[in-house]
Amino acid sequence: MLDIQKIRADFPILKREVNGKPLIYFDNAATSQTPQVVIDAIVDYYSTYNANIHRGVHTLSQEATDAYEVARKKVQEHFNAKNDYEIILTAGTTHAVNIVATGFTSFLSEDDEIIVSAMEHHSNIVPWQMLCERTGAQLKVIPMTEQGVLKMDVYESLLSDKTKLVFVNHVSNALGTVNPVEFIIEKAHKVGAAVLIDGAQATPHIKPDVQALDVDFYVASAHKLCGPTGVGLLYGKEEWLNKLPPYQGGGDMIDQVTFEKTTYAGLPFKFEAGTPNICGGIAFGVALDYMNSIGFDAIANYEKELLDYATERLKEIEGLRIYGEADEKTAVISFNVGNIHPYDIGTIVDKLGVAVRTGHHCAQPIMDFYKIPGTVRASFAFYNTKEEIDVLVEAVKRAVMMLS
Numbered sequence: 419m420l421d422i423q424k425i426r427a428d429f430p431i432l433k434r435e436v437n438g439k440p441l442i443y444f445d446n447a448a449t450s451q452t453p454q455v456v457i458d459a460i461v462d463y464y465s466t467y468n469a470n471i472h473r474g475v476h477t478l479s480q481e482a483t484d485a486y487e488v489a490r491k492k493v494q495e496h497f498n499a500k501n502d503y504e505i506i507l508t509a510g511t512t513h514a515v516n517i518v519a520t521g522f523t524s525f526l527s528e529d530d531e532i533i534v535s536a537m538e539h540h541s542n543i544v545p546w547q548m549l550c551e552r553t554g555a556q557l558k559v560i561p562m563t564e565q566g567v568l569k570m571d572v573y574e575s576l577l578s579d580k581t582k583l584v585f586v587n588h589v590s591n592a593l594g595t596v597n598p599v600e601f602i603i604e605k606a607h608k609v610g611a612a613v614l615i616d617g618a619q620a621t622p623h624i625k626p627d628v629q630a631l632d633v634d635f636y637v638a639s640a641h642k643l644c645g646p647t648g649v650g651l652l653y654g655k656e657e658w659l660n661k662l663p664p665y666q667g668g669g670d671m672i673d674q675v676t677f678e679k680t681t682y683a684g685l686p687f688k689f690e691a692g693t694p695n696i697c698g699g700i701a702f703g704v705a706l707d708y709m710n711s712i713g714f715d716a717i718a719n720y721e722k723e724l725l726d727y728a729t730e731r732l733k734e735i736e737g738l739r740i741y742g743e744a745d746e747k748t749a750v751i752s753f754n755v756g757n758i759h760p761y762d763i764g765t766i767v768d769k770l771g772v773a774v775r776t777g778h779h780c781a782q783p784i785m786d787f788y789k790i791p792g793t794v795r796a797s798f799a800f801y802n803t804k805e806e807i808d809v810l811v812e813a814v815k816r817a818v819m820m821l822s
């Protein structure tokens with residue numbers, strides 16, 4: 419059992435008001451809120467040991483380097499990577515996906531195929547389209563059902579010895595569907611394809627084990643995990659990271675530089691050109707500690723309770739349709755009411771202090787599939803409550819009354 423009131427006290431932002439009403443934050447799938455311990459880590463870094471890392475012999479630089487490498491270890495442990503140098507600290511999911519997509523340019527040709535899913539975030543569609551343009555490779559798409567579940571039989575029929583890479587999100591940010599990544603990985607490996615899983619939306623709810631998954635690459639962002647923006651990770655199996663060329667050239671990623679030839683640093687530095695988000699990396703480690711102190715099993719159980727409650731209560735509203743009805747989903751509810759534009763509902767509920775997201779959620783192909791302009795999306799975190807859901811339901815009812 420979680421002590422929700424105690425947890426809520428960890429998040430200073432939850433004390434604020436919006437439009438004269440207590441803030442109810444239901445936009446966790448876009449970014450999560452930040453607990454005081456993470457804010458303290460950021461303040462402490464800039465107040466006491468702000469310095470560039472990996473280069474200095476002076477005390478501050480060594481303290482910052484140590485703290486940054488401790489954070490990498492924490493990320494390694496959290497994701498159960500075999501080695502700490504298999505964890506590349508990036509600017510986030512998008513950056514991590516681009517490192518892999520760009521790196522694959524030299525591995526692909528016209529005869530090759532890449533498979534993605536119909537429920538991807540734009541950050542996961544565009545880099546693959548760009549990769550296909552550069553190489554002539556074909557992009558294949560795993561379709562989904564009306565319930566928002568990927569069709570695994572079609573996936574299996576798309577796989578062949580032409581398949582070089584499979585890319586799927588672990589959890590859909592627009593629908594909440596938890597995809598069968600174990601199955602997807604196993605089948606891809608049978609035809610010799612590599613798999614990259616986007617965990618941006620899964621990691622706030624599920625603690626992934628990259629070795630148990632046997633996944634080749636796994637990416638996520640700290641800011642959806644109670645950490646700061648502008649930092650995330652690329653996990654890659656050692657053999658893949660060694661094969662992949664560096665993404666950016668610059669300081670820290672080199673071994674020797676002459677004008678004739680430069681040799682690259684080993685892992686992980688080969689992929690970490692330039693001064694990274696040092697403070698962000700350190701705070702990411704603290705955020706993981708915080709989440710683990712609450713416990714992912716407890717988080718998952720409680721969020722399931724919130725999801726079930728909110729689903730039941732929202733269904734009271736006549737004409738409300740939920741998009742994404744997979745058996746296995748995280749605490750995300752995408753919905754519309756009749757023909758009311760999602761933006762209008764979002765604007766009215768904001769007046770009542772409730773933050774939801776409206777629009778296409780960076781997943782236009784999903785909206786095209788359902789032939790809608792977008793949805794209202796309420797996404798819950800472990801610091802939300804059923805009382806807040808009651809306010810959301812009343813706010814939506816009021817919006818519907820005003821708009822229909």
Ligand SMILES: *Cc1c(COP(=O)(O)O)cnc(C)c1O
Binds near residue numbers: 587590639
């Ligand atoms: C948020 C999100 C991204 C993008 O993450 P950034 O932190 O903006 O790079 C990618 N995929 C999914 C599924 C997401 O939810």
